[in-house]
Each structure stands twice: as C-alpha cells, then as structure tokens.
Amino acid sequence: MGSPKGSARLQFLAYGSVITTYVLIVIGGYVVFSGSGVACGSSGPDSWPLCSGQFIPSPSIPNYAQALVEWTHRLFTLVVGLFVLGTTIVAWAQYREEKRILQFSTAGFLVLIGQILLGMVTVKTDLDPLVSTAHLAVASGLFATLILNAFTVRGLSVSSNALQR
Numbered sequence: 001m002g003s004p005k006g007s008a009r010l011q012f013l014a015y016g017s018v019i020t021t022y023v024l025i026v027i028g029g030y031v032v033f034s035g036s037g038v039a040c041g042s043s044g045p046d047s048w049p050l051c052s053g054q055f056i057p058s059p060s061i062p063n064y065a066q067a068l069v070e071w072t073h074r075l076f077t078l079v080v081g082l083f084v085l086g087t088t089i090v091a092w093a094q095y096r097e098e099k100r101i102l103q104f105s106t107a108g109f110l111v112l113i114g115q116i117l118l119g120m121v122t123v124k125t126d127l128d129p130l131v132s133t134a135h136l137a138v139a140s141g142l143f144a145t146l147i148l149n150a151f152t153v154r155g156l157s158v159s160s161n162a163l164q165r
Contacts, residue, residue: 007156010095013087014153017108017146020080025139027073032132039066040074042126049074049120077116084112087149098156104149111142 031037040057041047051057051074057067091098091105115138122128122135 007153010087010090010101010153010156011150013083013090014105014146014150017080017083017087018143018150020076020083021139021143021146024073024076024080025136025143027076028136028139031069031073034066034069036063036066036069037127037132038123039063039070040123043124048123074119077119081112081116084108084146095156098152100152101149101156104145104152108142108145108149111138111145115139115142 038047040051041053046053051067051071052061054061057064057071061067088105088109091101095101115135118131118135118138122131125131
C-alpha cells in the first residue's frame with residue numbers, strides 16, 4: 001500500500017481530475033450553445049489540433065471570439081490530461097496493489113485518450129449530431145469513471161487514517 005503522505009498526492013490528482021473534467025464538460029456545453037464548435041475550422045487539415053492553421057488563434061481570423069471559445073475548450077483538455085495522467089502515473093508507481101485504483105485510473109486515462117480522438121472526429125465531421133452525441137456520452141462516462149476513482153482513493157485515505165490510530 002502507498003504511504004499516507006503519498007495518498008495526499010493521489011487524492012489531489014484524483015479530485016483534480018474530477019473537478020477539471022466537470023469544468024471541461026461545462027466549457028464544452030458553452031462551445032455547443034455559442035455556436036463555436038467549428039470556429040477553428042471544420043473538416044480541413046488546419047482545423048485540429050490547430051485552430052485555423054495556428055497553434056493560438058490570431059485576432060485576424062474570422063469569428064475570432066468564437067475561435068477563442070473553441071480553443072479554450074481544447075486548451076483546458078490539456079489541464080484535464082495532466083491531472084488524469086498524473087493520477088495514472090502515481091497509481092502505477094505507488095499503488096499497484098490497490099487494484100481498483102489502478103483499474104479506475106488506467107480506465108480514466110484510456111477513455112480520455114479516446115475522448116480526445118472523438119473530439120477530433122467531432123470537428124472533422126462538421127459536428128455531426130451522432131458524433132457530437134457520442135462525444136458528450138463518452139465525456140459523461142469519463143466523468144463517472146473519475147468520480148469512482150476519487151471515491152476509491154478517498155476510501156484508501158480513510159482506511160490509512162484508521163490504521164494510524
């Protein structure tokens with residue numbers, strides 16, 4: 001079992017994964033309802049991962065404000081990715097014997113990779129309704145997986161504290 005000190009790091013990463021994923025889903029909702037989903041381009045080669053062929057959208061591109069909304073969603077995915085990857089690395093490095101944490105952490109990371117690729121497909125298919133719906137459904141599944149992991153990590157921390165008394 002990982003050390004109680006190490007469990008604080010795992011807790012931070014697991015909880016951060018949940019919170020940032022929730023924020024990302026909210027930003028994604030704003031992308032949809034603001035009509036910003038293809039502001040960085042659609043099916044062309046410059047539309048993903050770039051935004052109208054640029055890493056950071058330029059004020060000179062059409063629909064700059066909407067492009068910033070779409071770009072923010074993509075950029076915040078990086079924040080989520082760092083938390084999820086960090087959780088997975090700590091789980092594999094320090095908690096290999098905690099099978100549930102290992103499973104949920106790894107599943108969260110793999111689903112996130114799939115979700116990122118599905119986001120690309122969403123853009124490349126000009127927001128096809130079926131693909132967009134799948135993108136939201138997978139986001140919900142990712143969120144659920146990360147919540148389960150956070151509860152499992154919380155249970156580990158509670159049991160570690162009980163052992164120390």
